[in-house]
Amino acid sequence: MDTPLRLAACALLCALATPLRAQTTLDRTPSLSGGWIGLPGSLQVTTPFRFSGTDQPNLDVFVVPSLQLGLGLPHDALVGAQYAPQSQVVAGGESEWEVFGRWRPVSQARRARADVTLQAGYNGAAGSVDGELTAARWMGPLRVMGAARVFSDAFGSGDARGALAGGAVFRPLPRSLPIALAGDAAVLLDRDDGEDVAWSAGVQVGIPYTVNTLSLFATNTGSGTLQGVTRGGGRTRWGLELTLPIPLGAFVGWYPSRAEAAAGVEPNPDAGPRAAYVLIYRYAYMDDRYSPTVSRTLQFINADSVVHTVTADDGSWSSGPIRPGERWSANFVEPGTYTYHCGPHPFMRGSVTVRPREGGDLDDER
Structure with a gap:
């Protein structure tokens, strides 16, 4: 060899x-x-x-x-x-x-x-x-x-x-x-x-x-x-x-409308310890295709040394500036795929997918 x-x-x-x-x-x-x-x-x-x-x-x-x-x-x-x-x-x-x-x-x-x-x-x-x-x-x-x-x-x-x-x-x-x-x-x-x-x-x-x-x-x-x-x-x-x-999916209706996304994502400053998290590190969302399994409360933790944001691609919701070492949490309460990016660094992109159960309830399984 x-x-x-x-x-x-x-x-x-x-x-x-x-x-x-x-x-x-x-x-x-x-x-x-x-x-x-x-x-x-x-x-x-x-x-x-x-x-x-x-x-x-x-x-x-x-x-x-x-x-x-x-x-x-x-x-x-x-x-x-x-x-x-x-x-x-x-x-x-x-x-x-x-x-x-x-x-x-x-x-x-x-x-x-x-x-x-x-x-x-x-x-x-x-x-x-x-x-x-x-x-x-x-x-x-x-x-x-x-x-x-x-x-x-x-x-x-x-x-x-x-x-x-x-x-x-x-x-x-x-x-x-x-x-x-x-x-x-x-x-x-x-x-x-x-x-x-x-x-x-x-x-x-x-x-x-x-x-x-x-x-x-x-x-x-x-x-x-x-x-x-x-x-x-x-x-x-x-x-x-x-x-x-x-974002081709936005043009063919793969994602919730702007109004549905605004209603489906609720900022949650009091997220408990059971909340899932996405680490922001190396100018990337470490889990960039997240599907809730147990908790639909998601924390974004900034482990970089610069400011990042979590901003909906359609502008319907945003974390605002997340400073180094800080975190921002939100509840994803309605079924759908929510795509987001970082405001200062738009090449940083991710998505959260929440699927309904049979009968219309939210599905906690991947």
């Missing part, structure tokens, strides 16, 4: 070994999703651009744009699609597309020891059914993650193949700035001498006062699909990726 394979396997074992909190895009690497699933009803549009030098006359820089879409669903699931017009996954191919579904059955934010996510999809360029198992864990300011991948028709060769991948995210100032340093690597289990190890490294940034996050990265891969980030090429590409979440 060569060195890159040993490193990838080690990262996967470390990720499986130990609790992982809910994620934002600051918690992943340029080429690993880290099990990200978004919020229910939120459409995330991602536009990665890869730049590289070229040997063609009168063309100094070659630009490869691509598009990624991901729609968050209830029950910790997501469906998505990607398109890369200049992919090199299949020899002689000029474009590549992939559709996929992702499900997170285990979450460290809900007291499990790790986040575990399953992904299955279809790569149209290779004609391949692809799958990935991802696991990840926070260890202080460091998040380690690993993935195992399988392809029914790898790179259009007609052969089924497997791969391992690993990566890490480091928050140098987790309670001061929404900035992360990230890197990853992937290797085919039966890699030939002419196949390079895939790698990427970058800086992930949450942009204050916007809903966007930005990634500046370098990689030797040509697209963001599972196959695209598994085999590297001989050319280093510099990348720029901008993310834009769109």
